Amino acid sequence: xxxxxxxxxxxxxxxxxxxxxxxxxxxxxxxxxxxxxxxxxxxxxxxxxxxxxxxxxxxxxxxxxxxxxxxxxxxxxxxxxxxxxxxxxxxxxxxxxxxxxxxxxxxxxxxxxxxxxxxxxxxxxxxxxxxxxxxx
Amino acid sequence: xxxxxxxxxxxxxxxxxxxxxxxxxxxxxxxxxxxxxxxxxxxxxxxxxxxxxxxxxxxxxxxxxxxxxxxxxxxxxxxxxxxxxxxxxxxxxxxxxxxxxxxxxxxxxxxxxxxxxxxxxxxxxxxxxxxxxxxxxxxxxxxxxxxxxxxxxxxxxxxxxxxxxxxxxxxxxxxxxxxxxxxxxxxxxxxxxxxxxxxxxxxxxxxxxxxxxxxxxxxxxxxxxxxxxxxxxxxxxxxxxxxxxxxxxxxxxxxxxxxxxxxxxxxxxxxxxxxxxxxxxxxxxxxxxxx
Numbered sequence: 001x002x003x004x005x006x007x008x009x010x011x012x013x014x015x016x017x018x019x020x021x022x023x024x025x026x027x028x029x030x031x032x033x034x035x036x037x038x039x040x041x042x043x044x045x046x047x048x049x050x051x052x053x054x055x056x057x058x059x060x061x062x063x064x065x066x067x068x069x070x071x072x073x074x075x076x077x078x079x080x081x082x083x084x085x086x087x088x089x090x091x092x093x094x095x096x097x098x099x100x101x102x103x104x105x106x107x108x109x110x111x112x113x114x115x116x117x118x119x120x121x122x123x124x125x126x127x128x129x130x131x132x133x134x135x136x
Numbered sequence: 137x138x139x140x141x142x143x144x145x146x147x148x149x150x151x152x153x154x155x156x157x158x159x160x161x162x163x164x165x166x167x168x169x170x171x172x173x174x175x176x177x178x179x180x181x182x183x184x185x186x187x188x189x190x191x192x193x194x195x196x197x198x199x200x201x202x203x204x205x206x207x208x209x210x211x212x213x214x215x216x217x218x219x220x221x222x223x224x225x226x227x228x229x230x231x232x233x234x235x236x237x238x239x240x241x242x243x244x245x246x247x248x249x250x251x252x253x254x255x256x257x258x259x260x261x262x263x264x265x266x267x268x269x270x271x272x273x274x275x276x277x278x279x280x281x282x283x284x285x286x287x288x289x290x291x292x293x294x295x296x297x298x299x300x301x302x303x304x305x306x307x308x309x310x311x312x313x314x315x316x317x318x319x320x321x322x323x324x325x326x327x328x329x330x331x332x333x334x335x336x337x338x339x340x341x342x343x344x345x346x347x348x349x350x351x352x353x354x355x356x357x358x359x360x361x362x363x364x365x366x367x368x369x370x371x372x373x374x375x376x377x378x379x380x381x382x383x384x385x386x387x388x389x390x391x392x393x394x395x396x397x398x399x400x401x402x403x404x405x406x407x408x409x410x411x412x413x414x415x416x417x418x419x420x421x422x423x424x425x426x427x
Contacts (some may be wrong), residue, residue, distance in 0.1 A: 010180050010184045011181065012177070030348045041344065041345045042345060042347070043188075043192055043354055045354055070345070079181065079184055079188065
């Protein structure tokens with residue numbers, strides 16, 4: 001049995017993360033799950049949240065958006081619309097984005113627009129939450 | 137024989153043309169870089185998505201989704217994706233040539249003005265006409281994809297393909313016809329966007345996946361999303377192809393214009409010198425006659 005996992009996190013804009021890791025902790029629709037090598041094959045949906053990657057005994061924190069996760073024994077593939085490492089989050093920018101999204105949401109929007117704005121709001125909120133947690 | 141004035145006039149007009157094509161070339165080059173970038177960064181996502189889909193489709197037992205249903209292809213629809221404007225070399229005509237290979241009763245859904253014009257001109261059946269902006273947005277792609285899915289689910293068509301100019305590199309764009317629906321042909325679809333299809337078959341170790349919360353929810357979300365995304369990726373590829381084709385076409389036009397200017401200038405100088413010689417001859421003959 002493999003003792004490591006191959007993790008790939010891909011967003012429409014870029015390949016956000018690709019590497020060999022020891023453990024991945026993520027939040028799916030059914031709740032939080034920790035994935036270690038040899039995990040049974042699972043497919044689930046990812047919820048906008050904080051994802052923790054354990055690589056070389058170091059934790060990497062990544063803010064992720066909604067998406068899909070496919071897990072098998074040695075590979076974790078994550079498709080999501082956002083993935084930003086905690087260190088790279090610009091809190092002021094995220095706050096601005098959150099405010100903008102909230103004001104736009106208050107206006108009348110078409111279906112497609114409101115979905116985009118909603119997604120932007122979720123992204124900003126997640127980023128802020130992750131950033132705040134790691135400031136201390 | 138043209139007078140020097142005529143030639144001068146022609147040189148001037150060709151110079152103007154060269155200036156315009158040069159400007160268009162610059163604009164297309166700037167847009168091309170952006171469009172190519174957008175098309176290329178989307179590829180890993182599309183690839184992983186297809187990989188996941190292929191594995192998920194293998195890993196499910198006794199699960200059927202309406203979008204996966206394969207029916208005898210009595211009625212086919214083709215989504216034709218073209219550019220909005222011309223002046224991009226043979227991009228659109230190459231694309232439209234592929235259409236003559238299709239059945240006469242194929243239903244068309246078009247994206248881009250040129251495609252709509254072509255379908256109307258050749259009097260084929262047009263189901264819907266969509267437009268997309270210079271930087272294709274996900275919403276625009278979703279609208280097309282949703283329409284097509286509905287058409288398929290209602291049973292009005294039994295198979296949907298997409299015809300678009302695939303971006304290979306700046307000099308090459310290749311019209312390709314890729315299957316879109318039913319999703320059963322996932323593996324083949326990947327080949328349409330990404331390079332080799334063999335990459336997929338390497339993962340064919342059949343594993344049974346557990347689904348959380350259940351198959352219907354996960355696949356019910358994943359399938360439409362992947363179709364929407366695929367459509368978006370195709371729009372991006374088309375844009376990249378269009379801008380590349382336009383840049384190359386305009387570069388050729390500029391080069392041609394420069395060549396013509398060179399030829400004309402040579403002719404102009406020859407004529408001018410001939411005129412001077414003729415005048416000199418006339419003067420000397422006149423003098424000799426007098427003397």
